Amino acid sequence: MKAAVVVFPGSNCDRDVQVALRQSMPGAAGNGGPVMVWHKDADFEKVDLIVLPGGFSYGDYLRCGAMAAHSPAMTEVVRRAKSGVPVLGICNGFQMLTETGLLPGALLRNAKLKFVCRDVHIRVETSQSLFTGRYRAGTALRVPVAHHDGNYVAAADELDRLEERGQIAFRYCEADGAITEAANPNGAARNIAGVFNETKTVLGLMPHPERLADPALGGIDGRPLFDGLVEALS
Amino acid sequence: MSETLRPNLQRSGDIITPEIVAEHGLSEDEYDRAIDILGREPNLLELGIFSAMWSEHCSYKSSKIWLKTLPTTGPHVILGPGENAGVIDIGEGLAAVFKMESHNHPSFIEPYQGAATGVGGILRDVFTMGARPIANLNSLRFGAPDHPRTRHLVAGVVAGVGGYGNCVGVPTVGGEVNFDPGYNGNILVNAMTVGIAPKDRIFTSGASGIGNSVVYVGSKTGRDGIHGATMASAEFDDESEAKRPTVQVGDPFTEKLLIEACLELMATDAIVAIQDLGAAGLTCSSFEMASKGGLGVELDLDTVPCREDGMTPYEMMLSESQERMLMVIEPGKEDAARAVFEKWDLDFAVIGHLTGSGRMVLKLNGEVVGDLPIDPLAEASPEYDRPWTPLPATAELAPESVPAPEDSGQALLGLIGSPDLCSRRWVWEQYDHMVMADTVGRPGGDAALVRIHDSDRALAIATDCTPRYCQADPRAGGAQAVAEACRNLNAVGAQPLAITDNLNFGNPERTEIMSQLVGCIQGIGEACTALGTPVVSGNVSLYNETNGKGIPPTPVIGAVGLVDDIARTTGIAFQAAGEAIILIGETRGHLGASIYLRDALGRREGPAPPVDLAAEKRNGDLVRGLIRGGRVSACHDLADGGLAVALAEMALAGDLGAEVEAPGDASETPLHAWLFGEDQARYLVTTGDVGSLLDAARAAGVPAAQIGVTGGPSLTLPGGAPISLNELRAAHEGWLPRYMGD
Numbered sequence: 021m022k023a024a025v026v027v028f029p030g031s032n033c034d035r036d037v038q039v040a041l042r043q044s045m046p047g048a049a050g051n052g053g054p055v056m057v058w059h060k061d062a063d064f065e066k067v068d069l070i071v072l073p074g075g076f077s078y079g080d081y082l083r084c085g086a087m088a089a090h091s092p093a094m095t096e097v098v099r100r101a102k103s104g105v106p107v108l109g110i111c112n113g114f115q116m117l118t119e120t121g122l123l124p125g126a127l128l129r130n131a132k133l134k135f136v137c138r139d140v141h142i143r144v145e146t147s148q149s150l151f152t153g154r155y156r157a158g159t160a161l162r163v164p165v166a167h168h169d170g171n172y173v174a175a176a177d178e179l180d181r182l183e184e185r186g187q188i189a190f191r192y193c194e195a196d197g198a199i200t201e202a203a204n205p206n207g208a209a210r211n212i213a214g215v216f217n218e219t220k221t222v223l224g225l226m227p228h229p230e231r232l233a234d235p236a237l238g239g240i241d242g243r244p245l246f247d248g249l250v251e252a253l254s
Numbered sequence: 255m256s257e258t259l260r261p262n263l264q265r266s267g268d269i270i271t272p273e274i275v276a277e278h279g280l281s282e283d284e285y286d287r288a289i290d291i292l293g294r295e296p297n298l299l300e301l302g303i304f305s306a307m308w309s310e311h312c313s314y315k316s317s318k319i320w321l322k323t324l325p326t327t328g329p330h331v332i333l334g335p336g337e338n339a340g341v342i343d344i345g346e347g348l349a350a351v352f353k354m355e356s357h358n359h360p361s362f363i364e365p366y367q368g369a370a371t372g373v374g375g376i377l378r379d380v381f382t383m384g385a386r387p388i389a390n391l392n393s394l395r396f397g398a399p400d401h402p403r404t405r406h407l408v409a410g411v412v413a414g415v416g417g418y419g420n421c422v423g424v425p426t427v428g429g430e431v432n433f434d435p436g437y438n439g440n441i442l443v444n445a446m447t448v449g450i451a452p453k454d455r456i457f458t459s460g461a462s463g464i465g466n467s468v469v470y471v472g473s474k475t476g477r478d479g480i481h482g483a484t485m486a487s488a489e490f491d492d493e494s495e496a497k498r499p500t501v502q503v504g505d506p507f508t509e510k511l512l513i514e515a516c517l518e519l520m521a522t523d524a525i526v527a528i529q530d531l532g533a534a535g536l537t538c539s540s541f542e543m544a545s546k547g548g549l550g551v552e553l554d555l556d557t558v559p560c561r562e563d564g565m566t567p568y569e570m571m572l573s574e575s576q577e578r579m580l581m582v583i584e585p586g587k588e589d590a591a592r593a594v595f596e597k598w599d600l601d602f603a604v605i606g607h608l609t610g611s612g613r614m615v616l617k618l619n620g621e622v623v624g625d626l627p628i629d630p631l632a633e634a635s636p637e638y639d640r641p642w643t644p645l646p647a648t649a650e651l652a653p654e655s656v657p658a659p660e661d662s663g664q665a666l667l668g669l670i671g672s673p674d675l676c677s678r679r680w681v682w683e684q685y686d687h688m689v690m691a692d693t694v695g696r697p698g699g700d701a702a703l704v705r706i707h708d709s710d711r712a713l714a715i716a717t718d719c720t721p722r723y724c725q726a727d728p729r730a731g732g733a734q735a736v737a738e739a740c741r742n743l744n745a746v747g748a749q750p751l752a753i754t755d756n757l758n759f760g761n762p763e764r765t766e767i768m769s770q771l772v773g774c775i776q777g778i779g780e781a782c783t784a785l786g787t788p789v790v791s792g793n794v795s796l797y798n799e800t801n802g803k804g805i806p807p808t809p810v811i812g813a814v815g816l817v818d819d820i821a822r823t824t825g826i827a828f829q830a831a832g833e834a835i836i837l838i839g840e841t842r843g844h845l846g847a848s849i850y851l852r853d854a855l856g857r858r859e860g861p862a863p864p865v866d867l868a869a870e871k872r873n874g875d876l877v878r879g880l881i882r883g884g885r886v887s888a889c890h891d892l893a894d895g896g897l898a899v900a901l902a903e904m905a906l907a908g909d910l911g912a913e914v915e916a917p918g919d920a921s922e923t924p925l926h927a928w929l930f931g932e933d934q935a936r937y938l939v940t941t942g943d944v945g946s947l948l949d950a951a952r953a954a955g956v957p958a959a960q961i962g963v964t965g966g967p968s969l970t971l972p973g974g975a976p977i978s979l980n981e982l983r984a985a986h987e988g989w990l991p992r993y994m995g996d
Contacts (some may be wrong), residue, residue, distance in 0.1 A: 032423025
């Protein structure tokens with residue numbers, strides 16, 4: 021499998037996700053793992069997976085992800101996503117995906133208006149996807165969040181549709197999987213932490229699975245996401 | 255200076271009155287010296303340059319003779335003080351580059367931008383030297399919680415630190431937050447950055463090569479922060495609000511681009527010398543680069559990228575706009591360098607060249623607008639041996655003379671939920687402390703542990719200072735700050751290697767303050783020598799006063815240590831029920847200048863705890879060895895609040911209680927002094943193998959005794975009722991969010 025991580029000015033989790041993916045790719049040590057694609061490069065090589073990393077693309081100065089959504093590489097990402105190439109957007113990458121319209125909804129400022137960085141639990145809502153095949157539905161994962169704008173919103177009928185079609189990937193939950201208001205770090209509608217597109221080839225999520233995919237960092241609940249992707253796309 | 259230049263300089267037409275000289279913070283003596291050096295009166299631009307270069311902030315004129323007494327060399331020191339940051343060898347071809355710097359004055363006036371640009375400035379000091387920043391820490395001191403400005407300042411500073419560090423993508427992994435009425439009118443914001451570089455590719459600021467281009471990169475120059483260095487060298491009064499325009503505005507996005515662009519260019523061989531634009535902006539940077547290279551510099555100010563039209567030379571030279579760098583580029587490499595910065599959408603401008611004249615010549619529209627000799631100005635920078643006197647020893651305070659609490663458990667609940675000892679979670683959850691995916695030891699422990707990327711090794715980093723002790727006894731307080739910072743490193747299993755210091759004091763022209771400064775530096779020097787941790791970088795912040803009242807003496811220490819194997823480290827959390835809790839180090843029950851005395855009884859008296867540096871070394875070596883040998887499951891250093899507070903923190907972190915009993919030989923110490931005394935050089939460890947651990951301690955000549963066993967849902971202190979962890983947690987976690995209105 022070949023993967024690309026798109027690097028925008030201000031991306032800062034690009035290396036982190038590259039490292040996490042690489043450790044799930046057998047033999048990747050030799051070829052360096054995922055390729056890094058500069059945002060001005062609209063003509064990057066054919067890959068099986070595109071990752072939009074976390075960070076503060078363009079400083080988040082206009083609106084998170086808004087300027088990245090108009091970057092040359094993103095025009096190509098949108099085109100490829102529409103032709104079925106899987107795309108994973110983490111944190112700022114999720115914000116870009118909603119800004120480009122590849123995913124529905126939007127991410128507003130956290131309900132408490134402050135940046136929040138801590139481990140949270142998220143419940144896997146479905147195992148029926150490229151991204152979540154290695155998890156059992158209903159499992160609570162421990163993964164960190166680190167964002168100022170993760171408060172997911174969409175119109176009520178849109179949220180209903182997402183639920184009906186099984187497009188909710190993850191919800192914030194307690195350690196035992198219970199969905200509670202207290203477990204929601206940012207005020208996201210219906211505790212939504214991550215959503216798919218209709219074909220489940222595009223996933224956006226606010227938490228950072230790449231930050232807990234290594235026992236030395238205190239947990240590996242994020243790792244099956246990368247293992248599963250590599251397996252499904254190899 | 256040549257006669258032909260004189261008419262041009264006079265044409266700038268400035269009449270320098272004594273008022274203007276005073277506004278520039280120069281004494282009459284200093285102004286006379288400036289005239290001697292120039293051989294004439296300076297024009298306004300030149301006066302501004304003298305003022306900046308000779309400000310306390312840039313010249314260290316009051317502290318220099320004492321700073322020279324600090325130990326700065328050692329087997330792993332690659333570069334000590336004098337460059338942008340200190341550099342130490344951490345093995346395997348790598349170097350750690352680090353420094354701490356204050357941004358106190360700006361943060362008091364405008365907390366968000368003051369703190370944010372403090373972080374930005376220290377980051378630049380580190381990546382200027384070729385290091386990728388891997389960790390930020392912050393030592394913050396605020397006024398009393400009930401002071402009307404404190405909440406606003408806490409909110410602004412924390413948001414500013416986070417706003418900058420989070421965006422730049424460098425994890426903020428630790429630090430300190432404390433409250434004391436002594437900072438009501440003058441808070442402290444000290445920021446530390448640690449970076450890693452290949453040890454054979456360290457970049458420095460000394461220019462070389464007459465004719466080489468001087469290149470400006472980064473953000474454009476604006477009218478912000480003009481004379482920040484002079485402001486940072488003055489006391490505050492009620493008019494300080496009016497100084498808001500001297501505070502700079504940070505742009506972390508540009509900083510992130512600047513980091514990546516500089517590191518990309520540093521991987522080539524295009525850079526001869528590089529220096530960030532910090533205090534006093536272009537003035538200080540170009541001066542230092544030329545001065546260190548023994549050269550002159552000619553700048554064409556028309557080519558300086560400016561944010562707005564019509565900026566005067568004075569404004570350009572003294573602006574403290576952020577996110578800017580100055581470089582000397584190898585001849586013929588300018589285009590390759592330009593391409594890197596253009597890729598990152600950053601300004602790149604050749605603004606001058608090096609000369610052999612030994613002078614700084616500034617030109618605008620082809621005319622010379624300023625002309626100053628570099629070495630005479632740098633060398634004649636004032637250096638004062640200000641009067642000081644050893645402070646009288648504080649009277650002893652016998653533990654028996656300090657009342658015991660009615661109930662130790664209630665006293666512990668009070669302390670663990672107090673402003674100074676409660677959980678700082680509210681703060682660190684606003685900082686991205688995990689970005690870069692190498693944070694092995696997160697905030698909340700004794701030291702942060704940041705893995706050296708792509709290895710099993712890590713740096714341990716901690717900041718520390720106990721101003722109560724420095725106030726009671728500057729020398730002991732200075733030594734204690736170093737000892738405790740190193741203890742924090744030992745407690746995670748790291749070998750302390752070196753320190754950076756940030757000396758925050760009041761007005762050194764007052765004997766009392768100067769005596770504090772001298773005493774603290776003496777103590778720091780003694781401890782650094784005894785513990786083998788030289789001072790490799792630092793910063794001095796004086797005139798931290800408002801309306802004539804100085805802050806408590808606050809020499810903050812940032813310590814860096816090395817862990818060879820991240821699998822052989824410990825945290826503070828109790829790991830398993832049924833393990834023995836061992837107290838290492840001698841307990842006498844020292845209550846002078848303690849938190850118990852101050853916060854439970856409202857008394858500020860007594861001496862600082864004695865610091866036995868030999869015991870610190872011995873006990874630290876033992877504990878580190880035990881951790882590296884895999885013989886302890888948890889470890890915590892004892893500090894503010896003593897044994898009881900450390901026990902509570904370990905229990906809360908592990909969500910596991912303990913039963914504690916005072917050992918028989920502690921019977922001479924009153925129980926409350928045993929529980930809350932702040933004797934130094936002590937650690938708590940847990941183990942399943944008591945016998946061999948006590949044997950190891952005995953063999954090392956280190957006092958050690960079992961004081962309890964882990965287990966259960968509550969913490970039971972000797973002679974007290976069990977305190978449930980839930981109750982302890984509510985107290986510990988409750989205060990700060992409640993205070994901040996969350």
